[in-house]
């Protein structure tokens with residue numbers, strides 16, 4: 001950037017303007033648990049929230065005074081920070097927020113890259129909900145739980161109170177949802193899914209499935225496929 | 235040798251398409267014509283024969299070549315100008331796509347599926363509305379009575 005090595009994004013604002021913006025974003029996040037904004041703003045607000053929640057977990061007079069300075073209406077938000085959020089994140093060693101990229105909010109305006117900034121393990125945890133939806137979808141298609149979904153399940157239930165039970169309940173509600181039939185829905189499965197199915201089938205039989213290339217095995221020395229890789233080579 | 239030198243300026247209008255010498259008869263007569271046209275002080279091969287039959291005075295000849303002829307005939311149209319300026323600024327194709335694990339639609343890689351996000355946010359919204367209804371009672375009767 002022209003301004004040299006920047007430590008933070010200026011967001012095209014003066015210092016005071018930026019400070020106010022971040023304080024507003026943080027307040028919105030604490031009240032609503034999940035907010036949609038542009039991706040750079042979300043990334044800038046993220047450390048502010050993390051530090052604020054750390055203050056909440058410390059729960060000392062000093063931390064109370066510092067937290068009071070961040071909120072515009074501390075009387076509205078301090079009880080939640082030092083009550084509910086403090087309790088929720090007691091066991092979690094940092095990482096209380098999550099930024100997920102979404103399609104631009106202003107579809108017909110500036111198409112700015114957008115994101116969801118959310119409090120982890122809260123009632124509006126988008127990854128938690130998406131994981132539940134993935135489980136519901138994968139059960140309905142009969143593929144079974146994919147590896148990446150299994151990893152997400154472990155992630156979203158790790159520090160959540162009654163996480164597994166809540167997830168199961170959400171999956172059950174989502175299985176009742178009607179699928180949105182689009183062209184893509186009727187599309188053939190992807191090659192990754194075909195491979196995954198074959199791998200699972202072999203696993204069930206107690207075999208090890210190795211991906212075979214239709215164009216022949218790769219030569220370990222040259223990295224090229226033996227025969228058929230390049231039709232013009234022969 | 236002399237013929238070669240004579241022919242070389244001829245190739246310029248021939249290439250431009252103004253005086254084609256594809257026919258053998260034309261090719262035979264063209265050098266003679268040219269010899270008459272070209273004045274002795276103009277030996278550069280860029281001389282175009284059609285400029286000279288007008289018999290422009292020698293003082294104006296330089297002006298004719300440099301200024302009067304190098305003028306666009308028409309104003310560049312808006313469309314042409316925009317086309318020129320917008321070269322290479324077209325939108326890129328989105329090729330980073332994959333399948334949503336939660337609904338099966340095609341979605342952009344590293345971005346959440348917009349359909350699923352919409353559905354989940356709708357669920358939260360209806361839940362919030364229900365919770366609010368429970369809080370206020372039905373139709374606000376709880377407050378009045």
Ligand SMILES: [Zn+2]
Pocket residue numbers: 334335336337338339347348349350351
């Ligand atoms: Zn989806």
